[in-house]
Amino acid sequence: MITKKEIVAIVVLYNPDSQVYKTIAGYKGLVNRVILVDNSSKNNRELFKDLSYVKYIPLLDNLGIAYALNKGIKESYEKYILTMDQDSNISASLINSYLSFFNKWDREDVGALTCQYNTDRNPSKSKTGFEEIKLSMQSGTLFKRSTFKKIGYFNESLFLDVVDYEYFLRMEKANLKLIRLNFAVLDHQPAITKVLKLGPIKLKYGIAAPIRYYYQARNLLWTAKKYKNNKLYFLLVIKWLKIVLLFNNKKIYLHAFNKGIKDANHNRLGK
Numbered sequence: 264m265i266t267k268k269e270i271v272a273i274v275v276l277y278n279p280d281s282q283v284y285k286t287i288a289g290y291k292g293l294v295n296r297v298i299l300v301d302n303s304s305k306n307n308r309e310l311f312k313d314l315s316y317v318k319y320i321p322l323l324d325n326l327g328i329a330y331a332l333n334k335g336i337k338e339s340y341e342k343y344i345l346t347m348d349q350d351s352n353i354s355a356s357l358i359n360s361y362l363s364f365f366n367k368w369d370r371e372d373v374g375a376l377t378c379q380y381n382t383d384r385n386p387s388k389s390k391t392g393f394e395e396i397k398l399s400m401q402s403g404t405l406f407k408r409s410t411f412k413k414i415g416y417f418n419e420s421l422f423l424d425v426v427d428y429e430y431f432l433r434m435e436k437a438n439l440k441l442i443r444l445n446f447a448v449l450d451h452q453p454a455i456t457k458v459l460k461l462g463p464i465k466l467k468y469g470i471a472a473p474i475r476y477y478y479q480a481r482n483l484l485w486t487a488k489k490y491k492n493n494k495l496y497f498l499l500v501i502k503w504l505k506i507v508l509l510f511n512n513k514k515i516y517l518h519a520f521n522k523g524i525k526d527a528n529h530n531r532l533g534k
Contacts, residue, residue, distance in 0.1 A: 265343070265365050267358060270294040270405070272345040273335030275328050276301040283349045284310050291316060293358050295341055300331040327422035327534060332401070336411060344411075348402040352450045360447035361405045364393065374410040374439030375431075378403050378447035390445040398494065399441060401427035403449035410439060420532040424475065425482035425495075432490040470510065473519040476502065480523030485532065 272294045274287065279301070290297045291314070298318045301307055306321045320334060332346055343365075347353065361376050377399040379387040401417075404427075414437045417426050431441050479502055487495035506516045526532070 265362055265369075267293065267362070268295045269342045270345055270358065270361075271335075271339040271341035271343070272297045272347055272353070273332055273339065274299050274347045274349055275331040275335075276303060276307070276349050277325065278303050279307055279310060279349055281310075286349065286352055287311060287317065288314060289352065293353060293355060294345060296339070298335040298339055300335045302326060302328075302331050325534075327419060329417035329419040329421055329426045332426075333416040333419065336408075336416065342408050344406045344408060346401045346404055346406065348451075350452045351402045353403065354450075357403070357447050357449055360444050364442070364444055368393075370440075372438060372440050373407070373442055374413075374434045374437075375404050375406040375441050376447075377405075377441060377443050378449045379443070379445060380451045381448050382451050387448055389448050392446070393442055393444045395440050396443045397435060397441065398428050398431050399443065400451070401430070402451060410434065413437060413439070421482045421485075422478060422532070422534050423482075424478040425486050428495065429482070429486045429489075432486065432492060436490070473512075473516050476506065476516050477519040477523040477526075480520045481527045481532070482523075484524055484527035485530070488527070 272290055274297060276283065276299055287297060287299065296316055296318060297314070298320065299311060300320045300322065302322055302325045304324060306323065308319050308321065311317050311319050318338065320338065322331065322334070335346075336344055343361075345353070345358075345361075357378060360378070364376060377396070379390070380400060380403070381387045414433050418429050421429060434441060480499065483495050483499045483502070486492065487499065503520060506513060506520060510516050
């Protein structure tokens with residue numbers, strides 16, 4: 264019988280504030296431990312000092328999400344690893360859904376469980392059943408430790424963005440399944456949401472700093488080529504169209520995007 268005592272949550276931090284503290288405080292009783300790996304340039308240990316179930320690891324530099332996740336995984340021992348961003352909120356129902364599945368349906372070829380994501384741009388509600396999928400986000404996904412032992416850790420050369428997609432494609436190549444529980448829902452708030460009004464229609468879309476579009480373009484193209492994945496090529500085109508049709512400062516964003524494409528074609532990765 265698998266219990267919460269066998270789950271560790273690895274949370275990657277970047278310049279955390281009081282709201283992040285409240286999010287981490289909400290982990291109490293849901294998992295065995297929480298390991299915070301902080302990509303900030305300063306030590307934020309004082310912010311979390313009263314949370315006894317937390318292990319805080321300051322990196323004192325932004326070494327990337329993949330490095331931070333890998334650091335937390337290597338510092339833990341639990342059989343199951345829940346990876347999280349600081350802007351996602353877990354719940355008892357999410358953890359119980361994962362435990363229920365593994366206690367009833369676990370197989371050696373299941374590498375990780377994931378969920379539906381409820382955002383302000385794409386609201387999601389709990390549904391019945393579960394299904395095998397190819398791609399998901401790492402935040403809110405529950406990995407088996409055996410998965411990392413079999414295929415290795417997250418690719419640190421990607422630094423930011425597409426780290427999760429690359430890992431899930433590597434899982435698929437190793438015949439390890441990614442299962443989405445449709446009744447498990449995670450509240451997630453990625454990037455900044457903008458609203459474009461087209462008459463009675465409101466189009467919501469995300470926007471981030473130009474450097475993120477460099478990493479997204481570079482890593483999407485590099486990963487698409489490596490795994491011959493058409494969906495990632497499609498996402499790359501959508502990212503480009505979004506800049507062209509919706510963004511202000513198109514020149515700045517397109518410069519970053521095109522630099523990412525060039526670096527991907529020359530296998531120039533890293534920070």
